[in-house]
Amino acid sequence: xxxxxxxVLRAAVRWLDRLPASGPARIRALxxxxxxxxxxxxxxxxxxxxWLGQAGLLDGAHSPIPAHRRVFxxxxxxxxxxxxxxxxxxxxxxxxxxxxxxxxxxALGLGESEAYAQIAAVWGKVDADQRARIGAAGELxxxxxxxxxxxxxxxxxxxxxxxxxxxxxxxxxxHRSHLEVKTTLRRSRLTVYLSRNEYETxxxxxxxxxxxxxxxxxxxPEAVATLPKDxxxxxxPTDRGPHxxxxxxxxxxxPGIPVPGIPRIAPVLAEGASxxxxxxxxxxxx
Numbered sequence: 001x002x003x004x005x006x007x008v009l010r011a012a013v014r015w016l017d018r019l020p021a022s023g024p025a026r027i028r029a030l031x032x033x034x035x036x037x038x039x040x041x042x043x044x045x046x047x048x049x050x051w052l053g054q055a056g057l058l059d060g061a062h063s064p065i066p067a068h069r070r071v072f073x074x075x076x077x078x079x080x081x082x083x084x085x086x087x088x089x090x091x092x093x094x095x096x097x098x099x100x101x102x103x104x105x106x107a108l109g110l111g112e113s114e115a116y117a118q119i120a121a122v123w124g125k126v127d128a129d130q131r132a133r134i135g136a137a138g139e140l141x142x143x144x145x146x147x148x149x150x151x152x153x154x155x156x157x158x159x160x161x162x163x164x165x166x167x168x169x170x171x172x173x174x175h176r177s178h179l180e181v182k183t184t185l186r187r188s189r190l191t192v193y194l195s196r197n198e199y200e201t202x203x204x205x206x207x208x209x210x211x212x213x214x215x216x217x218x219x220x221p222e223a224v225a226t227l228p229k230d231x232x233x234x235x236x237p238t239d240r241g242p243h244x245x246x247x248x249x250x251x252x253x254x255p256g257i258p259v260p261g262i263p264r265i266a267p268v269l270a271e272g273a274s275x276x277x278x279x280x281x282x283x284x285x286x
Contacts, residue, residue, distance in 0.1 A: 003075040003100060004051050006107035011040050011048035013108065016057065016067035024049065054078070068108040069118060075104050076122050085130075086189070087123040091116065131183075131193070138183025138213040139167050141221040146170060149273035150265060165201025166208055172268045178207045179262070184214050187284045190253040192227075196246065199236060202229055209264050212253070214284050223285025224276040225258030227251075258283045 004012070014037065018027045031037045031045045052058050055074040063070060076084065083090050083098050091097060094112035097105070097119070105115035139158055146154045152172035157164050158181075166178040180202075182192035190212055202208045210232060214223040237246045261279025275281040 003079045003104050004047070006103070007040050007044045008048045008051060009071055009075065009104065009107045011045045012052055012057075012071045013067045014040075015045070015049055015052055016070060019058070020062050068110065072104060072108050072110055072115065072118055073122050076101060076119060077126060084123060084126060087119055088127070091119060134183045134185055134215060134219070135181070137219040138215055138221075139181045141215065141219070142179070142181055142211065142213050142224065143168055145221060145224070145274050145277060146265070149270055149277050150268045151270050152265075152268040163197065165197050165205070170265060170268065175265075175268050176207045177209060177262075177264050178205055179209050179211045182210065182212050184212065185217065187214070190214075190258065190284075192251045192253065193248055194232070194236075194251060195248045199232075199249075202232065209262065211262055212258055212283075221276055223260070223281060223283050224262060225260050225283040226262050226264070227253065227258060231257055 003009070011031075014031070015027065018030070022030075028042075028045065028049075031040070032042055037045075052074075055078050057070055057074055060070070079100070081098065081100060094116040097112055097115060101115060101119060102112065105112065110118070139156060143154055143156045146152070146168065150170065150172070152170050152175065155169040155171070156167065157169050158167035164178070166180045168179040168181060170177040170179065178201075180194075180198050184190055184192075192210070192212065194210075202210070208229070210227045210229070212223075212225045212227060213221055216222050232251065235249075235251055237249050239245050259279070260281065260283045261277050263279065265277065269278060276285070
């Protein structure tokens with residue numbers, strides 16, 4: 001839903017400021033009868049209350065976070081703004097805020113620096129939530145593809161433990177693959193996050209591979225590719241001192257790096273195996 005207009009945003013802040021101390025009926029009566037609140041109409045107050053419910057803010061009315069910041073975060077997170085999923089790349093400072101974000105910040109009395117910091121926090125939460133959701137879907141989709149397309153035992157080890165350093169094990173006589181799965185919904189951008197444990201598993205485990213899965217909006221697989229281990233290692237950060245240690249890093253993968261399919265599992269592919277796995281479907285797929 002688009003961010004509410006300025007009067008509704010201001011009304012939403014007034015609701016959140018008063019809800020911890022009074023019930024909705026008493027507050028609505030106050031807004032209607034008291035001259036201090038007559039700059040907004042009863043319809044705008046009602047619209048703000050309805051929006052707070054849709055945005056999930058009524059459940060956290062006792063939050064210690066200032067009301068205007070909660071309203072700004074919710075307005076951005078629920079706006080459906082096309083720029084939000086790529087905010088980390090598109091907005092590199094307060095002077096690059098989109099017009100709709102600037103208008104929302106101004107309505108709520110936030111400066112551009114404050115708005116930029118809030119957007120970074122909103123993007124981080126949205127990105128983490130989506131990565132968790134689509135990551136699980138990508139693992140399941142790849143496990144199903146492997147089960148249907150290989151003469152091998154396929155174990156989704158991440159379903160019961162997250163310490164292996166990989167998500168799926170493929171075992172057959174004279175063959176073993178340990179696949180760390182990273183998932184995206186995008187055609188034009190592949191960004192993956194690698195933990196320290198996953199990276200160190202790659203270094204010591206000759207069977208480890210990083211596999212990218214691209215899903216359609218309905219979470220069905222559309223492309224599969226492998227990222228070369230030497231390229232991954234070349235991008236890794238280093239610990240610069242005895243008291244500092246990196247725990248995860250982000251890889252922004254250029255278009256020419258992913259290798260379509262999973263070449264390592266070619267020996268165990270069954271007749272009629274998915275074209276996503278043998279590489280003939282290409283990356284990023286259709």
